[in-house]
Amino acid sequence: MKLDYSKDKMIIDFIKDHQEYFYRIAFRYVKNQDQALDIVQEAIVKALQKRYTLRNIEFLKTWFYRILVNECFTTMKKSKKLLFLGSYQDFENSLQTRDQYHEEDDLYQAMDLLDPKLKMIVILRFFEDMKLEEIAKITKTNVSTVKSRLYKALKLLKVNMEDLYEI
Amino acid sequence: MKYKKEKIKIPEELDEVVNQSIYNGLNKPIHKVKPLQVFGGALAGFLIVFVALLNTVPVFAKTMFEIDFIGDICRIFTFREYHFQDELEYIDVWVPQIALDKNDDLENRVNLEISKIINEEVSTAKVRAQEYYDAFIATGGNPKDFQTIHVKIDYEIKQLSSKVASFVINKSETFASAYNTQYYYNIDLETGRIFNLKDWFGNDYKSIIGDQIDEQISKMSKEEQEALLIDGSIEDYIDENQEFYINDENQVVVVFPKYEIAVGSLGALEFVIEG
Numbered sequence: 001m002k003l004d005y006s007k008d009k010m011i012i013d014f015i016k017d018h019q020e021y022f023y024r025i026a027f028r029y030v031k032n033q034d035q036a037l038d039i040v041q042e043a044i045v046k047a048l049q050k051r052y053t054l055r056n057i058e059f060l061k062t063w064f065y066r067i068l069v070n071e072c073f074t075t076m077k078k079s080k081k082l083l084f085l086g087s088y089q090d091f092e093n094s095l096q097t098r099d100q101y102h103e104e105d106d107l108y109q110a111m112d113l114l115d116p117k118l119k120m121i122v123i124l125r126f127f128e129d130m131k132l133e134e135i136a137k138i139t140k141t142n143v144s145t146v147k148s149r150l151y152k153a154l155k156l157l158k159v160n161m162e163d164l165y166e167i
Numbered sequence: 168m169k170y171k172k173e174k175i176k177i178p179e180e181l182d183e184v185v186n187q188s189i190y191n192g193l194n195k196p197i198h199k200v201k202p203l204q205v206f207g208g209a210l211a212g213f214l215i216v217f218v219a220l221l222n223t224v225p226v227f228a229k230t231m232f233e234i235d236f237i238g239d240i241c242r243i244f245t246f247r248e249y250h251f252q253d254e255l256e257y258i259d260v261w262v263p264q265i266a267l268d269k270n271d272d273l274e275n276r277v278n279l280e281i282s283k284i285i286n287e288e289v290s291t292a293k294v295r296a297q298e299y300y301d302a303f304i305a306t307g308g309n310p311k312d313f314q315t316i317h318v319k320i321d322y323e324i325k326q327l328s329s330k331v332a333s334f335v336i337n338k339s340e341t342f343a344s345a346y347n348t349q350y351y352y353n354i355d356l357e358t359g360r361i362f363n364l365k366d367w368f369g370n371d372y373k374s375i376i377g378d379q380i381d382e383q384i385s386k387m388s389k390e391e392q393e394a395l396l397i398d399g400s401i402e403d404y405i406d407e408n409q410e411f412y413i414n415d416e417n418q419v420v421v422v423f424p425k426y427e428i429a430v431g432s433l434g435a436l437e438f439v440i441e442g
Contacts, residue, residue, distance in 0.1 A: 012189055023177055044192055
């Protein structure tokens with residue numbers, strides 16, 4: 001394997017420039033700082049180890065986000081059996097403050113109950129403002145699947161799509 | 168209604184996690200990765216916290232007993248000792264703190280300053296190591312050939328008596344000796360103040376010290392004298408911030424860091440001043 005420093009440098013620059021985006025996606029997904037940091041760490045290590053699989057540097061963004069998203073899924077699966085003290089605390093607090101009804105909070109809580117794949121699509125579309133085509137490439141599906149999952153998610157969330165953003 | 172995006176706080180560690188991961192990703196072969204070893208995995212999150220606590224408490228307790236003290240007036244002790252290693256650098260730190268019998272203000276001030284100085288030194292050393300590494304890679308260096316930088320911060324007690332506490336914090340980096348730094352602390356235990364040179368030599372301290380240094384320079388070898396880079400009079404180099412310590416014979420020792428008044432080969436220069 002020939003070492004290609006200019007390609008490495010582009011990947012590293014991309015990572016450094018987007019590290020906060022990676023973290024936010026991971027955090028929105030797992031809602032836990034340590035887990036989110038772990039996901040970012042794992043995704044970067046894996047991406048760099050497998051950087052020779054990236055043949056065309058034009059696909060850098062899609063390629064990296066796919067690794068990140070997969071890492072989110074893996075972590076979610078692993079941690080299903082764990083109850084975090086932090087989230088338990090949040091749960092208790094939410095019971096106490098139930099009277100202070102707040103629609104936005106409800107949306108975020110409802111999002112956590114979504115199927116992992118639906119949740120990720122919502123995050124990528126509405127929080128990271130990605131195009132449906134991009135999301136399709138990242139999740140290795142096609143645009144119509146992404147669209148139908150999005151509709152399903154929003155229906156489950158009982159949110160009117162126009163209330164969020166135009167699609 | 169339109170939903171607002173809630174704000175997500177970016178943790179301070181992110182930068183370090185990312186840099187560390189980039190390094191690991193570039194250098195570790197696929198099958199040998201232990202991703203949880205440095206920052207603690209989600210899975211092991213809580214375990215690590217507990218383990219860390221259990222580990223640090225006895226260490227803390229142990230170092231607390233390694234105390235240099237003089238009666239109850241003043242103690243200087245290793246408050247914290249830590250060692251950190253990654254592929255860019257290894258860092259050894261001994262953080263001293265003082266305990267004064269009757270002066271909490273001074274004690275807090277000195278201790279706070281020491282902690283601050285050491286934290287800053289460690290973080291700038293890390294940044295420097297990262298920059299050096301980046302430059303090394305950018306110029307085509309092989310990551311395998313990178314020489315780990317050693318950063319060491321420790322302290323030395325120069326005098327601890329019922330009247331004087333004098334000690335120095337040393338920081339050294341193998342990257343370049345230009346980054347070696349000393350911080351001197353001289354505490355007057357009788358008045359509870361930080362000593363300055365005026366306390367010892369009065370208002371004429373510049374000329375008194377200057378004359379003695381001139382005399383000592385005249386006794387140096389010819390080579391050493393030629394290596395000096397004193398522009399004008401040595402007195403011009405001395406001011407209230409002049410670094411010094413008090414040795415155990417109760418003499419003031421004036422210190423000029425490396426490069427300040429001489430070429431690097433002479434190192435730091437010390438002059439004992441009789442007073």
